[in-house]
Amino acid sequence: MAGVIAAAFLWSPPLQGLGEAGRIFYFHVPCAWVGTLAFLCAAYAGLKYLRTRDLEWDSSGAAAAQVGFLFTFLATVSGAVWAQEAWGRWWNWDPRQTAILMVLLIYGAYFALRSSIESADRRASTSAAYSILAMVAAIFLVYVAPRLPGLDTLHPSPVLPGNDPDRGIESRILMVLLAALAGFTGLFAWMWRIQVRVDRLFLRREQNR
Amino acid sequence: MEVLRAAAAVLRKDLRGELRTRYALSSILLFALASVALVSFTLKGEALTPRQHAALVWVVVFFAAATGLTRGFVQEADAGTELLLRQAASPEAVWLGKLLFNLALLAAVEAVIFPVYCGLMYATVEQPALMAAVAALGAVAISGCTTILGAMVARARSRSSVFALTALPILLPALLLLVQASAPAFGAGGTEAGGREAALAVVSYTGILMVLSWLLFPAVWEE
Structure with missing residues (x-):
């Protein structure tokens, strides 16, 4: 991780048209990626719970959603900072910003739903089902909705300079990006495990009472 | 077709109960009429663009639906009849019956809201047939996406607020697209093709969510 941060600031050439501020790219994109990955993991844990009825999977899914929420929030904030630098406004209802x-x-609603159900089994099955529905809605929002032609005419999607895969990303930029993605994925796995272990401790404390 | 017959029985039971008390219908309708009146009063007949009309009318429909659509399952939980219903019909039949009930409720409410809205807001509907088609599609989308959520929140505390919270983001893609699809009916020019695309996207989104609900509902409904 430290290597990635150093490389993002020192080694990589500035992105065209964005200057030094473009370096936020190496944190913004991995955060968004980890957010998506975490919500996929939460939906997978939900599916597993419904198959096995093992409460371990329930707490695992909730932990993944918590970490995912944190990273999605970071992606939103870093995106807003970048938008201020690149487009001159913190928030301009670009389809991607709306979607995120x-x-x-x-996922805010997911936590509200979880906290409002008292029985552990019911909470587990309900939130497992909701996390799967939510995953589908999230995929639709992030990957399908911004690409609909009808919506594009109303919210023109601003072209990100230097971030267009068709024009080819410079190899050094690509290397740092891939390293950052790997590093953030490792960070996510680590945070997820810690969260699961904390949940397990709480569960055990409740059972011992 | 055992499922269809059982679903029809669930629908008949709910419709009969609703006709006796008119609890859900009157609460949704009153809420919707009050919000249309509020919008109309605060805007004082200001001229809105077709897109603004489309957005406002769907926001009214959504929040009105959020007040009453939990009724189907919440009433079962409150009256303690869940167990009997679980015995009497398969989960799929219960889901389908409740969905049809919500659909009927929404269709009745929309049949009132849309004319009242257009009357109070001086919105001219240039293509009534398109408007009716999009309204029907919207009723299917809202009931299709939220019926399973009703069963989920029937187990929760502070149900109606949790229902609105969970239903809004799940329905949002559909609502955004419905606004898109109904704007041409209010006379927005040049987006006809975009409207058709949006309507197709609503159909596919609702279809996906309904298939998922069908698969997931037994897990939510059974103990």
């Missing part, structure tokens, strides 16, 4: 806000709302 909706994803945050979806």
